[in-house]
Amino acid sequence: INDLSEKLVDKYNEREKEFQRTYADIGNKISQLNASSAKVRSQLISERKSHSESQRELEAKYTTEIKSLKSNIKTLKREATLAQKASFDDKIQILSLEVKVHELEVGGLIDEPAQINSSEMDNPKEIDSLKLELERANEDLNSKKA
Template structure:
């Protein structure tokens, strides 16, 4: 019973150790994943901040380009209007001297148009860059949200795994508490009640063929065909109980034999002792005193 209880406890301890090891492995795994996700989130935040700053700078540049475009468009419109007015005056004869014409140079108008086209091209490219940056920021936000969801899912999985391990350990503890090992005295009583009477009588009163003598001492041997393990009612405690009874019986027979032999040796005397006791005037007490005196001299 003690061995089985120790075995169960050792199994429970080993299971607890394995559960703790698996829990530590899960915690280490999820902790590494959480750290990796946090570092990725920080990187994405940094990139999003830089992108927003670049986008803000580009937006300022776009505003300045738009202002410049409006200025150039106004200048170009003024020049074209002056050119149209000048052409109409010349045609109508309002201006007599061509040298006094205060008109704009066509080269200046062409240069303004070229500059306006360049500015418009820069403006279009900046707008395209802004659109790309906004799309990148949107995708970064989506990735960031996915990582946040993955982080929460990892944490929930870790919590669920810990809860499952705790429930298993609690169930093991409850099973151990609900089924304590029965007391030894009660176990002996129950087993003695369950054992057949023939088996008890055969254990207490062995047959004569099992009693043998060795050196003048009687001993009782166990029967060769004793049903130690065959019966389903037999248990280690019952075997221990029977062996204890047999050992006590052997010790009792040996002690009885030794006591009888000692008692017999004290009663019997040698032929010399019988001779002295048969002599007149010598009593048993005087013989004992003489033997004691001789022993003291020696």
């Protein structure tokens, strides 16, 4: 019986050691898994931070670009309005000059440029000046249209 009892105790001790080794292996694997999990969690947090920073940088960049484009649009609209006003002013000036030329022609100051006599030399100069101004205004208008 003692022999059998010793064999059973030896077998029990052997199984106890095997259990302790298995338990220690499981503990090591749990520690490794916890370390890996912490590492992956840390990487994920780092990637999220990096992504958030990149996202904020892109948003800031695009916001700045959008503001710049909106400012350019306002500037171009103002320039277009000013150009339209200048064109309108030029048209008014042309019409005004045409009316002055017509008034001078119809008013009997000149019928034909060849019929100007020496007593009317001051008015023909004014007429020529007005015609020249009219031609320049027309040229300006045409160059703006082109």
